Amino acid sequence: MRPKRQTAAELRSLQRLMARAVMRPLTSAAQMRPRWIDGSSTARVAAKFIKPGPRLSSFDRLEIYNRQYWFRVFECLADDYPGVRTLLGETQFRNLAVAYLANHPSTRFTLRDLGHSFPAFIRAEPRWTDPRTALAADMARLEWSHIEAFDKETMPPLAAADLSERDPSKLRLQLQPHVTLLRLGWPLDEYLIALSEHTRLRGEASHAMAPSHPEHGSRKVALPQPGTVHLAVHRHQNIVFYKRLTAAQLELLIHLQKGRPLERALRALGAKSTGAEIRDWFDDWARLGWFWIKPVAPGKLPARKQ
Amino acid sequence: MRSRAVPANRFNGHRDLGVGIGLRIPHYDHILDRKPAVGWFEIISENFMVDGGRPLEILDKILEQYTVVQHGVSMYFGSSGRLNREHLKKLKRLIRRTRTPWISDHLCWGSVDGRYTHDLLPMPYTRAAAKLAAAKIRQARDFLEVPVAVENVSSYAEFHASEMTEWEFLAEVTGRADCGILLDVNNIYVSAFNHGFDPKTYVDHVPMERVAQIHIAGHSRHRKYILDTHDHPVIDPVWELYARAVARCGPTPTLLEWDAHIPSFDEVHREALKANQFV
Numbered sequence: 360m361r362p363k364r365q366t367a368a369e370l371r372s373l374q375r376l377m378a379r380a381v382m383r384p385l386t387s388a389a390q391m392r393p394r395w396i397d398g399s400s401t402a403r404v405a406a407k408f409i410k411p412g413p414r415l416s417s418f419d420r421l422e423i424y425n426r427q428y429w430f431r432v433f434e435c436l437a438d439d440y441p442g443v444r445t446l447l448g449e450t451q452f453r454n455l456a457v458a459y460l461a462n463h464p465s466t467r468f469t470l471r472d473l474g475h476s477f478p479a480f481i482r483a484e485p486r487w488t489d490p491r492t493a494l495a496a497d498m499a500r501l502e503w504s505h506i507e508a509f510d511k512e513t514m515p516p517l518a519a520a521d522l523s524e525r526d527p528s529k530l531r532l533q534l535q536p537h538v539t540l541l542r543l544g545w546p547l548d549e550y551l552i553a554l555s556e557h558t559r560l561r562g563e564a565s566h567a568m569a570p571s572h573p574e575h576g577s578r579k580v581a582l583p584q585p586g587t588v589h590l591a592v593h594r595h596q597n598i599v600f601y602k603r604l605t606a607a608q609l610e611l612l613i614h615l616q617k618g619r620p621l622e623r624a625l626r627a628l629g630a631k632s633t634g635a636e637i638r639d640w641f642d643d644w645a646r647l648g649w650f651w652i653k654p655v656a657p658g659k660l661p662a663r664k665q
Numbered sequence: 666m667r668s669r670a671v672p673a674n675r676f677n678g679h680r681d682l683g684v685g686i687g688l689r690i691p692h693y694d695h696i697l698d699r700k701p702a703v704g705w706f707e708i709i710s711e712n713f714m715v716d717g718g719r720p721l722e723i724l725d726k727i728l729e730q731y732t733v734v735q736h737g738v739s740m741y742f743g744s745s746g747r748l749n750r751e752h753l754k755k756l757k758r759l760i761r762r763t764r765t766p767w768i769s770d771h772l773c774w775g776s777v778d779g780r781y782t783h784d785l786l787p788m789p790y791t792r793a794a795a796k797l798a799a800a801k802i803r804q805a806r807d808f809l810e811v812p813v814a815v816e817n818v819s820s821y822a823e824f825h826a827s828e829m830t831e832w833e834f835l836a837e838v839t840g841r842a843d844c845g846i847l848l849d850v851n852n853i854y855v856s857a858f859n860h861g862f863d864p865k866t867y868v869d870h871v872p873m874e875r876v877a878q879i880h881i882a883g884h885s886r887h888r889k890y891i892l893d894t895h896d897h898p899v900i901d902p903v904w905e906l907y908a909r910a911v912a913r914c915g916p917t918p919t920l921l922e923w924d925a926h927i928p929s930f931d932e933v934h935r936e937a938l939k940a941n942q943f944v
Contacts, residue, residue, distance in 0.1 A: 364791070364792060364793070364828065365789060365791035365792070365793045365794065365826045365828070366793055367745070367793050367796075367797065369793070369826070370745050370789065370791065370793050370794055370797065371745035371777070373789060373824065373826060374744065374745050374774055374777045374786075375777050375778065377786065378776075378777045378778075378780065378782060378786075381782055381784065381786070382780070382782060407825075408824060408825060408826070409822045409823070409824060409825070410822075410823045410824065410825055412821075412822075412823070412859060412860060412861065412890075413860070413861035414889040414890065415821075415859075415889055415890060417822075419889075420821050420822040421822060423821040423822075423890070423892075424784060424786065424821065424822065427784060428782055428783075428784055431783055431784070432783065464780045464781070465780065465781040465782075465783060466779050466780060466781065467781065468711065468739040468740075468749055468751075468752045468776075468781060469711050469714065469739070470783055471715070508718075509718050509719070510715035510716060510717060510718035510719070510720060510721075511716055511717060511718070512716035512717045513717045536716070537717065537718070594717075594718060597718055597719040597722050598719075
């Protein structure tokens with residue numbers, strides 16, 4: 360008997376059913392769950408829409424996709440967060456990753472953004488990272504900023520000479536999209552660099568095609584002692600750098616990032632630094648190409664200093 | 666059947682590129698330093714659909730020396746939702762950068778209700794699915810303004826809902842969309858083993874006048890099924906399928922995929938060049 364012709368609505372229902380099965384978390388033995396969402400047999404559900412093959416049952420065939428899905432998204436998250444994985448250890452990281460991925464499945468065509476909400480998830484669900492939640496959350500922020508620095512856009516940078524020509528009361532400097540400012544409770548920049556040197560954890564962030572695994576022994580890098588670190592994670596000549604800042608530098612840059620005019624940002628800094636120091640900072644940051652300004656419509660050009 | 670004297674067609678921009686290999690990170694230094702004589706490189710589009718940084722710097726250097734053809738993994742022509750406009754816009758920006766003579770993606774689905782599996786899931790071979798996929802291929806081609814070829818995927822499951830064979834479905838979709846085919850002969854071999862059909866029958870029924878490109882690759886054989894892993898050399902039965910396809914469609918741009926446990930550039934290149942024995 361010829362099968363009944365499928366309608367567009369039936370096609371959508373079939374895809375919803377299969378996606379649901381494929382994206383369901385595996386058992387602890389990395390197998391497809393024997394019970395379906397409603398408690399019935401998964402084998403029976405699979406047999407309703409998937410044909411058995413010459414050597415595999417419908418359940419077995421669906422399980423290949425279920426396992427592939429989880430291996431793929433887990434590997435991607437682990438590639439993006441090797442530091443968190445090392446801090447937590449394999450079991451705790453795996454439990455955290457499954458909880459995160461079950462709550463935050465990919466909603467974009469690229470896996471690059473899969474871990475976007477990971478830092479926020481760690482803070483919101485501390486039970487997965489206890490007793491190292493604050494440490495893991497800081498590490499996740501640092502590692503996400505590394506991904507952002509790796510491939511975010513670079514706007515046409517403003518040269519240091521251009522800065523001195525502008526009216527500071529009206530000048531709103533934008534930070535490059537690839538620059539992330541961080542205040543961390545541990546010197547995790549040093550820790551992550553030591554880890555990557557020790558285990559070659561990070562190749563090219565999410566761009567890596569080959570899977571990476573922290574080698575046995577990555578735990579040999581001593582855990583960092585608490586201590587506040589101010590940091591800019593940025594890209595220069597297409598290499599990602601972690602640049603240490605002072606508290607005053609971070610504060611100033613945050614004001615600028617919030618869109619405050621330069622003069623107001625400097626006023627907010629108070630007397631914490633001298634004019635000469637601040638000029639040196641801006642020379643350095645401009646040399647790194649951190650600043651740009653939004654183009655304005657003709658007739659609305661910002662006033663230049665007389 | 667296409668004449669053997671006409672190796673290129675409108676689905677590959679009338680470009681007879683010969684044998685190419687996939688551009689992969691472990692080979693970047695070798696390619697940029699030694700500039701090996703390679704017919705062309707295929708890139709995974711999504712890896713370069715970024716806003717800046719090293720991926721685009723590398724790509725621009727490669728483009729100075731080589732022809733690059735874009736191959737996508739997440740357009741999902743077979744997904745029941747609409748095409749993703751953000752995806753299309755970024756893809757078009759990349760197409761302008763690479764000047765790819767054609768683009769390819771898979772005849773599959775992978776997302777539903779805005780959630781992405783990032784897998785190449787098999788289609789039910791139905792007229793409704795063919796109609797949907799063909800309409801989306803046409804929309805993409807009209808927007809991107811470049812020939813589009815769709816690749817047959819390897820699969821591990823078939824649906825009760827199917828109304829035709831996979832090769833009939835491929836012909837139905839590409840005929841409705843009037844698009845090209847990226848014929849993956851390794852995928853045919855893998856699916857034939859997993860589903861129990863004769864791979865030669867599949868090759869013999871492909872509308873060869875639409876074949877814009879051919880993929881070859883290795884795979885992993887398990888006891889009861891084959892996984893399409895692209896981590897081994899091409900096995901002889903797959904070369905035989907390749908020879909069978911080329912005998913029908915003539916010399917066609919051919920690309921070796923090697924995505925895991927990637928050996929040296931020279932080893933990958935040597936494996937790819939074996940294709941010339943069959944042309």
